[in-house]
Amino acid sequence: MKPLQSKKILIGVTGSIAAYKVCHLVRLLVKEGAEVRVIMTASARDFVTPLTLSTLSKNPVLGSFFEDRETGVWNNHVELGLWADILLIAPATAHTLAKCANGICDDLLQAVYLSMRSGVYFAPAMDLDMLQHPATQANLDRIRSFGNRVINPGYGELASGLTGAGRMAEPEEILQVLTVHFSARPEAAGKKVLITAGPTQEDLDPVRFISNHSSGKMGYALAKAFSNAGCEVTVIAGPVKLAAPEVSEFVPVRSAREMYEATVSRFEKFDLIIFAAAVADYAPAHKAPEKIKKDGDTLSLDLVKTIDIAATIGRSRLSHQLLMGFALETQHELENAKAKLAKKNFDFVVLNSLKDAGAGFGHETNKIRVIDREQNVTTFDLKPKNEVANDLLEIILNKWQKEQQFS
Incomplete structure (x- = not known):
């Protein structure tokens, strides 16, 4: 059985240009047999549509506590936290990292994060100066201290035009990290x-x-x-x-x-x-010190x-x-x-x-x-x-x- 077969993976998508990579990641996970559900923050919808991720994941995309305020149908963050084998927040912006590091619970994703009993992974994505800022580094350290894991961003050209660390890890890299997690x-x-x-x-x-x-x-x-x-x-x-x-x-x-x-x-x-x-099974009895010259029709070793x-x-x-x-x-x-x-x-x-x-x-x-x-x-x-x-x-x-x- 594949390591990701039947695993329940909840992906939290936040407001970063790197959100487009999540489309490919969802496809990879579904192909490996995982059951994928997606939560999008309000700002994430500026970068990729819920319809795209819903189609790829084969599940409705969640975005708020209430599906219908008139009927009282809502998304239970506790049930989502219990359902998921793992929560992956990707891309994880500096804003989201700060909220998770300090327990700020102002949307569905943050409520699910605080309700999780199993593993949580963060895949940061931001410009290099934001990533290097002491506040961001302190937030990452704090997040790790809670037992969460961080998939380090890659080095390369960023949306700002600068080059450096800050690119969200590629979908294939994230897939490998999750495969290792479930293979243990x-x-x-x-x-x-x-x-x-x-x-x-x-x-x-x-x-x-x-x-x-x-x-x-x-x-x-x-x-x-x-x-x-x-x-x-x-x-x-x-x-x-x-x-x-x-x-x-x-x-x-x-x-x-x-x-x-x-x-x-x-x-x-x-x-x-x-x-x-x-x-x-066998090796030459002696290694010739110089190249053996072609001499005669046969060669005995x-x-x-x-x-x-x-x-x-x-x-x-x-x-x-x-x-x-x-x-x-x-x-x-x-x-x-x-x-x-x-x-x-x-x-x-x-x-x-x-x-x-x-x-x-x-x-x-x-x-x-x-x-x-x-x-x-x-x-x-x-x-x-x-x-x-x-x-x-x-x-x-x-x-x-x-x-x-x-x-």
Whole structure:
């Protein structure tokens, strides 16, 4: 299930030119399966129409306490505060920040804010001098002290024509913040996770190396899933064409030897180690000091076996640690995966086959089977790698949850 699926998100829109960004944000949230309702202040309606946000959210836009003064139909701020899983005030103007910081309750949005029992996020938007003013900074500090969270504004060209900090965070950034918020899991609190990812490169000479087709996408997706869940994640990655993941520690390496040293020197402090890297099994016995010249029709290379990182740690693992490895097979898949599970002392092995369309190296998708110590096999359909990562996350979280119940 997507983290935002069925979540109730209340958005408070205030009077800023950045209000136009909320239209895109609402679309993104609805697409993720969230139920969105919008409250607009009177000044917000000068920048975007209630009809637009009502159409996008698929819910009536709220603006005042009374829907109809003649009949007494009104918008109950207490019920709205209880309904919402989260209140996001975006854009949050300097005026709104000041009112929230000081408990001024003069409209529906302020009444809902004061009634909220769950999380509140602010996405400030204003000119750079207004943002930097000591009064605004004091209000932001006060708002944070109440337990609210602030999504820091970005740097760039502002409506005034000046350039600096003050732009409301982009909708995609806000979506990511809310995704992380709803992805946090109590089972993951305090857990430390080490993930290896990507290929290794074994040098033949200063120009050439031996490697494989691993893209690192699966390992990076796992890093994101476990980090979003609230784990402290370290990634040790070989060379890939991906932006480094946002984790507690990122360690770039090239060779199998470098990955071995980085992993073995760290593994004892982790609760879970996931071996998602495609580490070279063999490396050149000697690296030529100069470029090897083309001479003759054939070239013979002496290769030596690299140190098996997973097997080394499997022999040295601590009692509380969980180990998960990957097995990419082309024949006798299940038999080979079960043998790897036992040989390397894993708790789980994730099997995928190059015979399955859309699985394996380079794809945005993967199709896996997971085998545990008891030889139970769980089969999953072909999915995007981020969803595969979430499936594996659930397996580990369920394991930790059971351990906590019996500890």
